[in-house]
Amino acid sequence: MPMGLSEPDLKRIEEIVAVRRKVKRGTPLFRNGDKFSSLYAIRTGFFKTCIATEDGRDQVTGFQMAGEVIGLDGIVSDHHTCDAIALEDAEVCVMPFDKIEMLSREVNALQHHVHKIMSREIVREHGVMLLLGSMRAEERLAAFLLNLVQRLHARGFSQSELVLRMTREEIGSYLGLKLETVSRTFSKFVEEGIVEVKQRHVRILNPEGLKMIVNPQTCSA
Amino acid sequence: MPMGLSEPDLKRIEEIVAVRRKVKRGTPLFRNGDKFSSLYAIRTGFFKTCIATEDGRDQVTGFQMAGEVIGLDGIVSDHHTCDAIALEDAEVCVMPFDKIEMLSREVNALQHHVHKIMSREIVREHGVMLLLGSMRAEERLAAFLLNLVQRLHARGFSQSELVLRMTREEIGSYLGLKLETVSRTFSKFVEEGIVEVKQRHVRILNPEGLKMIVNPQTCSA
């Protein structure tokens, strides 16, 4: 949330995030086709967003954790165009979008904050397009792990250890790979001593090694 | 632009789009790292946006035509994170973003319009992720052609004929394919009588055939 707000502004913003909603593991926060009315700020838990086509194709478009906002896809057509599924029991703030628009007309910092959140999502997706369009399997998985651990670290978790909240299949869907390839690539990293993997627990032994895989040029090692 | 505005509002919006800029073919409207200050509405011409990494990777993230807006990537960090290159001589409206924010505080329709533009870009990128993550070469190219011709048709051009403003290599970069694969896939479509291709001129002979390739399920044919 934006900083340096006056008392009354702060209070009005708090009203927006007053309503909470719990979402059980495996259940949707919203689905493709649902009427759009609110953005959701994740308080606790972990989500995936994905689009499913009629012909059975399914693409995970992102994984979201505490502090991140989901639902932006719904603004343009007034309906959501993807599913948001909780990967573990979660709680979100329900932020009615009409209230966000109303208040952001008066609070400049909120207005700009909203714009930045949307722009950040666009830039993030550019990165995913680069990954999907030009990287090999090892590079994709390395980039994925580095991104996850970096976001977790920013939330006070370990830089080197993480618990995957999603299956190999979901990782594969996100990275444009099959689950077997994800599994094999993990095994390869283990052989090379770059990570330890025990089920969904991952410990990064050699972060430089991972960075090296993603981008050989800009690495000292 | 939004509809049903009052006279004075309309006039103030016109002030925002007053400044024009011409961009010669092959030259950048902005580059990665440039300070962000404005969004650009394309009046005439055709652009590509792309990200280049230090290690020589290059990914086209989109092609934009008249009526579309570019520059949204710059909001989050106050600097652009991709290059926007004109693929033909072009003219854009320079829309200072601080003025957009100022005016959209007063004109609700403008505010919501800006939000929709950003949301639309997010949804578009979801579609590209689906394409890059789960489609085969033929499906990608068919989807690309259908998308282009649909956008051109919405601007009053033919439903069946189009001129590609970009090279095979740029198409390939966008679709996550090599230029040879793009070329071969075009040739295959020609053999099958789905399209006629003469250099960059493409005539779609059998649009149902293309839709069939993208999504076999939901096609009558």
Added chain:
DNA sequence: CGCGTCATTGATGTGCATCAAGTGGTGTGG
């Protein structure tokens, strides 16, 4: 007219998908 850029086409190679078998962890009901 000659050169550079873009495109086509063929031959070969490879990274990942696919198919298939088996393992381990988890939860459930007897």
Added chain:
DNA sequence: CCACACCACTTGATGCACATCAATGACGCG
């Protein structure tokens, strides 16, 4: 508390779609 079923995961064998390498052809521009 154990037997069983189920699911997620791993690992191997094989195949294929697309990449790579290479040669040639077609425009367009100075």
